[in-house]
Amino acid sequence: xxxxxxxxxxxxxxxxxxxxxxxxxxxxxxxxxxxxxxxxxxxxxxxxxxxxxxxxxxxxxxxxxxxxxxxxxxxxxxxxxxxxxxxxxxxxxxxxxxxxxxxxxxxxxxxxxxxxxxxxxxxxxxxxxxxxxxxxxxxxxxxxxxxxxxxxxxxxxxxxxxxxxxxxxxxxxxxxxxxxxxxxxxxxxxxxxxxxxxxxxxxxxxxxxxxxxxxxxxxxxxxxxxxxxxxxxxxxxxxxxxxxxxxxxxxxxxxxxxxxxxxxxxxxxxxxxxxxxxxxxxxxxxxxxxxxxxxxxxxxxxxxxxxxxx
Amino acid sequence: xxxxxxxxxxxxxxxxxxxxxxxxxxxxxxxxxxxxxxxxxxxxxxxxxxxxxxxxxxxxxxxxxxxxxxxxxxxxxxxxxxxxxxxxxxxxxxxxxxxxxxxxxxxxxxxxxxxxxxxxxxxxxxxxxxxxxxxxxxxxxxxxxxxxxxxxxxxxxxxxxxxxxxxxxxxxxxxxxxxxxxxxxxxxxxxxxxxxxxxxxxxxxxxxxxxxxxxxxxxxxxxxxxxxxxxxxxxxxxxxxxxxxxxxxxxxxxxxxxxxxxxxxxxxxxxxxxxxxxxxxxxxxxxxxxxxxxxxxxxxxxxxxxxxxxxxxxxxxxxxxxxxxxxxxxxxxxxxxxxxxxxxxxxxxxxxxxxxxxxxxxxxxxxxxxxxxxxxxxxxxxxxxxxxxxxxxxxxxxxxxxxxxxxxxxxxxxxxxxxxxxxxxxxxxxxxxxxxxxxxxxxxxxxxxx
Numbered sequence: 001x002x003x004x005x006x007x008x009x010x011x012x013x014x015x016x017x018x019x020x021x022x023x024x025x026x027x028x029x030x031x032x033x034x035x036x037x038x039x040x041x042x043x044x045x046x047x048x049x050x051x052x053x054x055x056x057x058x059x060x061x062x063x064x065x066x067x068x069x070x071x072x073x074x075x076x077x078x079x080x081x082x083x084x085x086x087x088x089x090x091x092x093x094x095x096x097x098x099x100x101x102x103x104x105x106x107x108x109x110x111x112x113x114x115x116x117x118x119x120x121x122x123x124x125x126x127x128x129x130x131x132x133x134x135x136x137x138x139x140x141x142x143x144x145x146x147x148x149x150x151x152x153x154x155x156x157x158x159x160x161x162x163x164x165x166x167x168x169x170x171x172x173x174x175x176x177x178x179x180x181x182x183x184x185x186x187x188x189x190x191x192x193x194x195x196x197x198x199x200x201x202x203x204x205x206x207x208x209x210x211x212x213x214x215x216x217x218x219x220x221x222x223x224x225x226x227x228x229x230x231x232x233x234x235x236x237x238x239x240x241x242x243x244x245x246x247x248x249x250x251x252x253x254x255x256x257x258x259x260x261x262x263x264x265x266x267x268x269x270x271x272x273x274x275x276x277x278x279x280x281x282x283x284x285x286x287x288x289x290x291x292x293x294x295x296x297x298x299x300x301x302x303x304x305x306x307x308x309x310x
Numbered sequence: 311x312x313x314x315x316x317x318x319x320x321x322x323x324x325x326x327x328x329x330x331x332x333x334x335x336x337x338x339x340x341x342x343x344x345x346x347x348x349x350x351x352x353x354x355x356x357x358x359x360x361x362x363x364x365x366x367x368x369x370x371x372x373x374x375x376x377x378x379x380x381x382x383x384x385x386x387x388x389x390x391x392x393x394x395x396x397x398x399x400x401x402x403x404x405x406x407x408x409x410x411x412x413x414x415x416x417x418x419x420x421x422x423x424x425x426x427x428x429x430x431x432x433x434x435x436x437x438x439x440x441x442x443x444x445x446x447x448x449x450x451x452x453x454x455x456x457x458x459x460x461x462x463x464x465x466x467x468x469x470x471x472x473x474x475x476x477x478x479x480x481x482x483x484x485x486x487x488x489x490x491x492x493x494x495x496x497x498x499x500x501x502x503x504x505x506x507x508x509x510x511x512x513x514x515x516x517x518x519x520x521x522x523x524x525x526x527x528x529x530x531x532x533x534x535x536x537x538x539x540x541x542x543x544x545x546x547x548x549x550x551x552x553x554x555x556x557x558x559x560x561x562x563x564x565x566x567x568x569x570x571x572x573x574x575x576x577x578x579x580x581x582x583x584x585x586x587x588x589x590x591x592x593x594x595x596x597x598x599x600x601x602x603x604x605x606x607x608x609x610x611x612x613x614x615x616x617x618x619x620x621x622x623x624x625x626x627x628x629x630x631x632x633x634x635x636x637x638x639x640x641x642x643x644x645x646x647x648x649x650x651x652x653x654x655x656x657x658x659x660x661x662x663x664x665x666x667x668x669x670x671x672x673x674x675x676x677x678x679x680x681x682x683x684x685x686x687x688x689x690x691x692x693x694x695x696x697x698x699x700x701x702x703x704x705x706x707x708x709x710x711x712x713x714x715x716x717x718x719x720x721x722x723x724x725x726x727x728x729x730x731x732x733x734x735x736x737x738x739x740x741x742x743x744x745x746x747x748x749x750x751x752x753x754x755x756x757x758x759x760x
Contacts, residue, residue: 060721061427063405082732147579148591167582170739256529257581258739259732273398274531275725276423 047289053282060276073283083284085259086267089174093263094242097178102235104182105189106227110219112190113197123194126187134184138251141180142167170260173253177261180248185241189234196230197223232303239299243292264288347441347655349383355656359388360400361415362643365471366390368677376672377663384656397423397724404429404648412657414646415470418716419723421644422461426721430466431647431654438647441655446662447685452704454711455682459644461719467644468665469682474706475539475639476604479625483520483598486512492599494705497631498540498568501599505575508598522575524588525601529735531727533584535717536601537734539639541565542713543632549718553759555752558745566737566744573738581738593617601629603641604703608678612695621695626702628709638706640716642682682707722758729754 054073056065077083112119129137145152145166153164166176200223208218246265249255255262255270264284272281349355361369370388377386389411391399397420403409405427416424424430431438434448448456451469459467477492484491487507508522526533538548538557546561573580577591585602592600593610595618600610604626609616611624629637645661647654663669670681675692680703687700687707709715718726729751737747 060401060423061405063402146587148577148596163578165579165581168579170741173582253582254529254584256735256739258529258736258741260739262529270728271725273395275728276398276401276722277725 050282050285050289053279054286056279058279058282065279069279073279074287076280077283077287080280082259082262082267083264086262086264089260089262090243090264092174093177093181093245093261094239096174097181098235098238098242100178101182101186101189101238102231104186105234106193106231108186109190109193109197110223113194123191126190129184129187132184134245134247135251137180137184138248141176141183142252145176167253168257170257173257173261176252177249177263180252181242181245184248185238189238192230192234192237193227196227200226228309229303229307232299232306236296236299236303240292240296243288347653348381348659349385349656351383354383354385355653356385356387357412357651357653357657357660358410359386359413359415359660360391360396360403360411361388362393362396362417363390364393372677373664373673376676377660377669380663381656381659384659386660393417400424401427401429404650409648409650412648412651412653413660414648416459416467416644416646418458418640418642418644419719419727421459421466421646422719422723423721424646425461425464425466429649431649431651431658432464432466433468433647433658434465438654438658441658441662443662443666446666447683450667450683450685451665452682452684452687452707452711454640454707454716455642457711458640458642458716459646467646468661469642470645470661470664471605471643472680472682472703473603473605473641473643474680474703474710475535475601475629475637475641476607476702476706477627477629478592478600478602478607478610479627480592480595480598480600480619480623481625482623483508483510483512483595486510486520487598489598491625492627492630494627494636494702495631496627498543501630502568502571505572509575519596521577521580521591521597523572523599523601524576524580524583524591524597525572526584526588527569527573527576527581527738528584528587529731530584531724531731534727534730534734535639535641537566537569538717539629539637539715540568540632542639542715543629543635543637543709545632545634547714549759553720555755558748558752562748563744566734566748569734570738570744593619595619604680604699604706605678607699608695626699628702628705635713636705636709637713638709638715640710718755718759720759725758726755729758 053065055068055070056073057067057069058064059066112122132140144150147153147163147165147168150166152166153162156162156164164172166172204222204226205218208222213221244265246263246269249261249263249266250269253261255266265288268281268284268288271277271284347355359366359369366388367390370386374386374388378384397417400411400414400416400420401424403411404414404424414424414430421430433442448465455469455472456465458469459465479492481491487504487510489504489507492501505522508520509518510520511518512520526536541547541557541562544561544565546557546559546565548555548557550556576583577596580588580591583591588597588600589602589606589610591597592602593616607624607626611617611619611621611626629639631637645664647657647661651657664673665682667683667685670683670686671689671692673679674681674686674696680699681687684704687704691697691700717723720726733742733747733751733754736742737744742750
């Protein structure tokens with residue numbers, strides 16, 4: 001009898017809510033720990049180290065942060081007109097490249113959505129620009145747009161447009177970067193948009209057809225509202241990719257002429273690896289990281305609201 | 311007497327034997343030391359080199375086997391790294407607790423940066439003197455290339471691939487335009503007067519298809535070297551004797567405007583031209599003159615696979631004269647030994663052979679690399695095409711040495727060069743005036759060099 005009472009007590013203790021919760025938490029953490037440790041090592045450590053360098057004097061002799069200098073590196077960055085100029089250039093690039101890619105991507109996907117022979121093959125071809133290394137893409141487009149030897153000016157010449165200096169004129173140089181980036185990433189948007197269009201419920205369209213809705217009404221009143229959450233999510237994904245861009249500019253225009261295409265990440269790269277100004281570069285990287293996180297947060301909130309609305 | 315003689319004789323014999331034994335031991339000790347430093351067939355020494363990928367592979371496949379004919383027990387491995395990453399990687403490695411690389415191949419302005427962090431070995435220290443061949447003639451080097459690897463009075467390296475900014479001439483285009491082929495006496499004013507005639511329609515289709523010049527105009531660190539050379543040849547300098555910027559003056563502004571003026575006579579789109587694009591324009595016979603590194607001569611005039619021009623068509627000379635001298639600009643790759651190398655003797659043996667009279671001769675004859683030694687330049691070159699090249703090179707060394715025609719030498723020289731590139735590009739793109747560009751550059755560089 002006594003043995004039975006002890007056993008029942010043990011069972012009760014074992015089943016007490018606090019103990020049960022602790023056990024549950026421990027088992028969850030046990031499963032999460034390996035991934036968390038790897039994440040901390042691979043992701044958090046470099047970020048923390050970058051933040052540390054940004055507040056320190058970087059000693060090239062030991063290749064490490066040696067002395068806390070407070071906000072000094074940030075003050076240098078804010079005092080450098082090149083930083084602000086690069087931020088402005090990045091903003092211009094993002095303001096044009098992202099909407100163009102989203103509109104083109106969803107537009108092309110909508111137009112090729114009808115079933116036709118060879119659609120699969122064309123979709124597979126869309127992947128090519130994405131797998132070409134950005135530096136190679138920049139180099140190839142540099143040849144295509146070259147005023148002396150490039151095919152683009154030859155084609156433009158057929159239409160009476162002569163002497164376009166794609167990399168020499170600041171506006172055209174930015175246009176070149178946007179063209180190259182759009183060539184590279186629009187297929188990505190097309191693939192997502194195609195998948196989204198195929199997943200749209202057919203019955204709504206059939207009902208609209210029966211009600212006599214025309215092509216435009218269906219696009220404006222059904223397709224677009226249904227696609228809004230996908231468009232917003234694609235925008236966030238592309239935003240995160242585009243904000244990092246520097247390799248295309250490095251290969252195609254070297255950031256020129258006169259800094260017209262010197263996007264912020266190219267500037268950070270040059271300051272770190274050409275000028276060996278690691279502390280100032282780290283400060284810039286932290287500023288860009290914070291800005292990106294804030295803007296991404298805003299975009300995600302916006303995406304959620306759009307999802308709720310539609 | 312006999313006993314005395316015998317005693318002396320016995321003593322002498324013993325002394326002789328002791329001396330002989332001592333000498334043998336000393337020699338053997340020396341041999342062992344040498345064998346350890348330069349390896350033995352059973353125990354070869356391994357040295358690793360970090361170099362520009364542009365020539366690392368060529369060195370590994372051609373130069374190393376040649377070196378091994380003289381030093382068979384030194385195994386050399388060369389890792390090629392893209393130019394833009396080379397300095398950062400060299401610094402990162404050399405400052406680590408146990409560096410991978412025994413030999414660092416550094417571009418012209420990098421030695422102060424590497425030396426200031428204690429990464430390099432003093433090649434004229436007592437220790438290294440013991441490993442240096444007696445016939446290694448330091449005084450035979452031209453001053454300009456040797457000075458590239460000197461910093462704070464210490465010699466940290468030797469020139470292993472010498473290069474100078476030179477002017478290449480397409481004689482055919484000059485003849486077509488009816489303009490006299492330039493000589494080293496050509497001045498910038500004369501060139502600018504002749505330039506409009508050199509922009510021409512050579513095939514009579516009504517379209518311009520040949521221009522006067524192409525060179526660096528793009529936004530990159532080597533572009534300001536053209537402006538600097540024009541400024542130097544007019545008596546200007548980058549820094550004053552106190553190490554402060556001295557280029558934001560009339561001479562600097564005039565030189566910058568001259569560089570921009572060249573664009574008027576350059577091919578369409580030349581504002582985005584750098585090393586490769588200007589080189590292609592010259593090799594395809596589209597420009598009458600071309601300012602680039604001398605080492606491209608072989609590929610521009612001799613190798614039919616890479617050029618449309620013939621050796622007779624191509625001339626090479628120093629850049630046009632300013633008010634003070636002809637122009638040139640130094641671009642020397644120096645070889646240095648890592649201060650933390652575990653095999654410094656073997657590492658120095660590689661560099662010593664490569665920069666020796668014999669090594670230079672082999673290097674220029676087989677790989678077309680320019681020598682730095684006076685004796686090599688004065689001797690009969692192995693190939694006839696090298697004759698005018700060596701003459702021009704010697705003139706360029708003299709001009710560069712006299713006018714201090716090289717980039718800023720300072721532990722933060724690359725940061726300063728990047729600022730020059732940025733401001734130079736802003737002026738070329740028409741975003742600021744020459745005065746403003748140089749004033750901003752001077753202000754920024756002064757802060758950097760503090």
